[in-house]
Amino acid sequence: MSAVRILGIGSPHGDDRVGWAVVEALAASGALARHAAEALCCDRPGLRLAALLAGAEHAILVDALRGGGPPGRVRWLAPGELAVQPDQLSAHGFGVAEGLALARALGTLPRRLSVIGIEIATTRPDAPLSAAARAGVAAAAAEIERELAGGRAAPPA
């Protein structure tokens, strides 16, 4: 089992694929092999997120973000920045924040956790990645590789 696990989170809808595209970029560049990291593309994992994180020393989650910034901008999120709305939970409403909270309650949260958001503007079904999203993917992949090389400390989980 790899100590570092990268989860690209997304859906097939347009720029919501950026998380998957980062995993693909890291695989294609040889970064995963160089740093002995494993990576998965996850389609809206919901409740499965806790299981997907179990056993990793360091997990890096990459997902599309709508945080009001310019499309393509890469943001490393602090743990408290993702808000859980517990009284709204259903299978349809179980997102990354809820998945991380459940993993924390179950004790499967990795010792180190990095959550990276790439700002996107649109999620049109079947649309190719926009130029801004492609730029965000390249930037995020480069930042993750620096992280893997020890160039940047991830905030503690």
Place this chain on the structure above:
Amino acid sequence: MNGQREVAIRVPVLARVEGEGALEIDIREGRIDELRLRIYEPPRFFEKLLEGRSYEEVPDLVARICGICPVAYQMSAVHALEQIFAATPGPWVRAMRRALYCGEWIESHALHIHLLAAPDFLGYESVIAMAADHPDVVRRGLALQGLGNDLIRLLGGRSVHPIGVRAGGFHRAPTRDEVRAITARLRAAEPEARALVAWAAALPLPHDAQDFVSVALRHPHEYPMNEGRIVSDRGLDIDIAAFDQRFAETQVAHSTALHALLDGAPYLVGPLARVNLNADRLPAPVREALRATGIDFPSRNLFHSIVARAAEIHYALLEAVRILEAYDPPPSPGVAVSPCAGVGFGCTEAPRGLLWHRYETDAAGLIRAARIVPPTSQNQARIEEDLRCSLEAFGLDQPDAALRQRAETVIRNYDPCISCATHFLRLEVRRG
């Protein structure tokens, strides 16, 4: 507080149900004056969307109605289409459809028990809060749900909105190794499922016996999934094609989902109705696990639904193992079908209950008309009836917060999938 106050309880967005709805209760002179389960999620017009589409597209389109029970929609649809085309896919397809359905019952029931229902009975606001005190229970639930999803993936290609089903059979048969691997996991999970039945029965469930009509499919030899006649505990016993003669869908102003009535009255579909009507079709290990709970089935206590759900997980695991142990890859994963004009019916047991479909095709197999009656719309009138009974038994002089909590517990106990039926919930209580 006394019963003479005017009280209005409003739950503007009901939590821990799938979809968007609200609840409004007006209490006047110590009695419930008005009670409305308001379903305001916009209608999705799936039936109209199917018109003019080829029969080949139907299984993939109807799977999109629900991310939790897509297999049910596929099963009712392909059985209706095969009836029109006089196609007989044979025993391999029949067995694999049953195994696929087992996967969906396991994941859907495990999700409802742990994510939506159990926090009510144990006093938590969410599964996240419950997980901190009951991590092993939640881990077991998630493992069962994941196993169900993997079984769907085996035959459906993926676990959400599967794409492996077609009229005539499947697009692909799994390999022996794939089947062997998941069969071993299903077998290993059986003690966990048996323990879940005992755990569910030991929950502090409210005691509330009610008079209601159970409706489910009944098959001569099997616990019902894909085939059978529609029966009730009041003597109903009809072919699925005769559904319209006894069941009527009506529109009510406060809901974008239709209400369904049997001979003009509310009725129950789902796990408790199935167990109430088909306990004798369960295999000995499941009957024994149920007997050990000390609960007598048929049960008049709707809160025993969670126990019925757990028993059906246990059953589905055993049934999937039984089917898959004898697995042989077939020469072909299905038969060719020849489209023709006609009318066909499909009625199968979705995790939440009876799911009835009717299709009319033209000579080329294009859909001329489609009707889909999902379980949640059938249970809607029963939920409103139950809320009146439950809240009056609970005591209308209880504080608003307690009334609201009980009302939400009653609704969630039915595992309503509002997205399916309209395709979420607000409680408003007014007292007077």
